[in-house]
Amino acid sequence: MFLxxxxxxxxxxxxxxxxxxxxxxxxxxxxxxxHNDFVRQLWLMLDRITEPLYRPFRRIMPDFGGLDLTPMVVLILIIILDGPVLNYLARFAYANGMA
Structure with a gap:
């Protein structure tokens, strides 16, 4: 359930x-x-959700000028967490009778 x-x-x-x-x-x-109120509010909401995730990676990533690769790095990390890591944890929980 937790997984x-x-x-x-x-x-x-x-x-x-x-x-x-x-x-x-x-x-x-x-x-x-x-300048559209709805667009501005949506942009601020998405920025408040994603910026804390991007900040640690932006500190260590090199500057590519106008190209920001931080979202791609975070998406790759999510793929790794959602795929192999969660599958391993599910198998571990099942093998130890926790699932």
Whole structure:
């Protein structure tokens, strides 16, 4: 049950990161405008959710100018956590009678 909740939270986080990345592209190419109240509020919400995840990686990653690879690094980390790590923990819990 606990591992299912972690899986759901990682999936929701995945979609927040994807939405934030797509929205940043749309803002950068002036497709959507942050002067719109709804767009600004959505952007602030996504930024508040994703920025604490990005901050530690931005400290150690080199500067690529205008290219921010931090969301991709965090998505790869989520894939690793959601795949092999959760599968290992599920097998461990099942083998030890905890599941």
């Amino acid at each position: 299912q909740i972690v899986h759901i939270l990682l999936t929701v986080l995945w979609w927040f990161i994807i939405a934030q990345a797509v929205m940043s592209w749309l803002i950068a190419f002036n497709v959507i405008n942050t």
